[in-house]
Amino acid sequence: MVSRVIPVDPFDLVIFGGTGDLARRKILPGLYRRFRDGQMPDGARIIGAARGEMDDKGYHDFVAAALTEFLPQRALDPTAVEGFLGLLGYITVDATGKDGWAQLAKRMRKGVVQAFYFSVAPSLFGALAERLHKHKIAAPEARIVVEKPFGNDLATARALNATLAEHFDETQIYRIDHYLGKETVQNLMAVRFSNMLFEPLWKNQYIDHVQITVAETVGVGGRGAYYDTSGAMRDMVQNHLMQLLCLIAMEPPSKFEPDAVRDEKLKVIRALQPVDLDDIVRGQYRAGADTPSYTEDAENPDSLTESFIAMKVHVANWRWNGTPFYLRTGKRMKARMSEIVVRFKEPPHSIFEEDTGQSANELRIRLQPNEGMDLTVTIKEPGPGGMRLVDVPLDMTFADALGEDAADVPDAYERLIMDVIRGNQTLFMRGDEVEAAWAWTDPIIATWTAREDKPEAYDAGSTGPEEALILMHRDSRRWRELTS
Numbered sequence: 001m002v003s004r005v006i007p008v009d010p011f012d013l014v015i016f017g018g019t020g021d022l023a024r025r026k027i028l029p030g031l032y033r034r035f036r037d038g039q040m041p042d043g044a045r046i047i048g049a050a051r052g053e054m055d056d057k058g059y060h061d062f063v064a065a066a067l068t069e070f071l072p073q074r075a076l077d078p079t080a081v082e083g084f085l086g087l088l089g090y091i092t093v094d095a096t097g098k099d100g101w102a103q104l105a106k107r108m109r110k111g112v113v114q115a116f117y118f119s120v121a122p123s124l125f126g127a128l129a130e131r132l133h134k135h136k137i138a139a140p141e142a143r144i145v146v147e148k149p150f151g152n153d154l155a156t157a158r159a160l161n162a163t164l165a166e167h168f169d170e171t172q173i174y175r176i177d178h179y180l181g182k183e184t185v186q187n188l189m190a191v192r193f194s195n196m197l198f199e200p201l202w203k204n205q206y207i208d209h210v211q212i213t214v215a216e217t218v219g220v221g222g223r224g225a226y227y228d229t230s231g232a233m234r235d236m237v238q239n240h241l242m243q244l245l246c247l248i249a250m251e252p253p254s255k256f257e258p259d260a261v262r263d264e265k266l267k268v269i270r271a272l273q274p275v276d277l278d279d280i281v282r283g284q285y286r287a288g289a290d291t292p293s294y295t296e297d298a299e300n301p302d303s304l305t306e307s308f309i310a311m312k313v314h315v316a317n318w319r320w321n322g323t324p325f326y327l328r329t330g331k332r333m334k335a336r337m338s339e340i341v342v343r344f345k346e347p348p349h350s351i352f353e354e355d356t357g358q359s360a361n362e363l364r365i366r367l368q369p370n371e372g373m374d375l376t377v378t379i380k381e382p383g384p385g386g387m388r389l390v391d392v393p394l395d396m397t398f399a400d401a402l403g404e405d406a407a408d409v410p411d412a413y414e415r416l417i418m419d420v421i422r423g424n425q426t427l428f429m430r431g432d433e434v435e436a437a438w439a440w441t442d443p444i445i446a447t448w449t450a451r452e453d454k455p456e457a458y459d460a461g462s463t464g465p466e467e468a469l470i471l472m473h474r475d476s477r478r479w480r481e482l483t484s
């Protein structure tokens, strides 16, 4: 059994942007799976909201089509689908207008958990918050869920925080970073903080370096115009990679409670040293045999935006002094792979001869594909022929250990939405965390913007620009192979 399914309290969940791409691909299929697995109480209700004209029946058909499109056939139990559709309603509402708000107010029930998912463009967050307040729709303890991007820099993030704060308390605001909802990410905390094995070694004395890679094979086509105003630094590093780094580098919180965890993450972000520009490599993918170049995807032939970034980062505190964190993320790469590698130091003295093949231990935490962890340990190669050493993984791949159940490990979105209903903010970013992350990234972006730095071109389907390999080689280290 993967997890005990603990039903949540009755709730009204309103999804603004309930007909959008994210709702169709992630939110609604995730909610269906939670319903199918018995996590939703009888009093659960989900209301899609957008400007398009539709009645409840129309929305049922719309959602049924999304489930068929985005869930594997084996996940679709006709009775469960019908039961789930029965929870759904739809309201036509304009975030910036007057229409629909009175009807929405009438539909909301008293005495149940209220959650409002802002799955719309961030420019509409303020208007939604204001109208929920003005029309007295949101109860005092209602929760709002906001999607990324949370601002484009420190100034816009601060403004957004201030706008939301006019109508909602910080304890009501759930800023989603779906990386934090991944099973392995939470497992990382379990592994670190509930085993004696790792924590005593979790420091510069024993860890040589950490690598965090989030590589994608897709380009930015389809959302090129948006991406071109963002780039890998804003789109991936400032949020996802930063959050992963925090979970690796943070001190043990005193409790697994929202503010205890988030206080420790914030300390890590504030301890990040400004990055030397020589320690950053920016790249832009070229056209492949049958794929367009970045500039074609972005429809901007002069674009200086990076679709790849690799950087060396230092956390300035006692625990991590001298242990670098290497971050790497890119589009149109050789493989789709997200992983964290914690590379331990070599033993201080080897009793074996130099050519026996001894190397260092590695803890590898894979977020995708194949969520799981493995730890390489050096052992003697079996057989005669003297002492030859070989690295073998102690494999904790969920798929192997849990068999078919692993396929049913909840998706990050479904886990996070259930946390919203439970009122647990541990896996959501707090406003000060987001601002601290921007405060660290802004000067880096400002420098290369001022210098009009041109990203290095790299081949589609490669591991990124040559310079990223050199970044590691300079330190006599190497990236782990990109494999899917």
Ligand SMILES: NC(=O)c1ccc[n+]([C@@H]2O[C@H](COP(=O)([O-])OP(=O)(O)OC[C@H]3O[C@@H](n4cnc5c(N)ncnc54)[C@H](OP(=O)(O)O)[C@@H]3O)[C@@H](O)[C@H]2O)c1
Binding pocket: 016, 017, 018, 019, 020, 021, 022, 023, 049, 050, 051, 052, 093, 094, 095, 096, 118, 119, 120, 121, 122, 124, 147, 148, 149
């Ligand atoms: N898609 C993803 O994979 C993804 C991933 C991470 C984050 N996000 C974030 O999630 C949010 C939604 O993204 P998306 O990809 O789902 O966008 P989308 O496909 O463009 O959908 C936008 C949704 O908002 C509704 N909408 C637009 N203007 C509105 C208004 N004035 N009042 C009420 N509803 C309005 C649209 O319906 P109508 O036009 O009918 O109103 C539609 O349902 C964005 O903040 C995005 O950055 C998306």
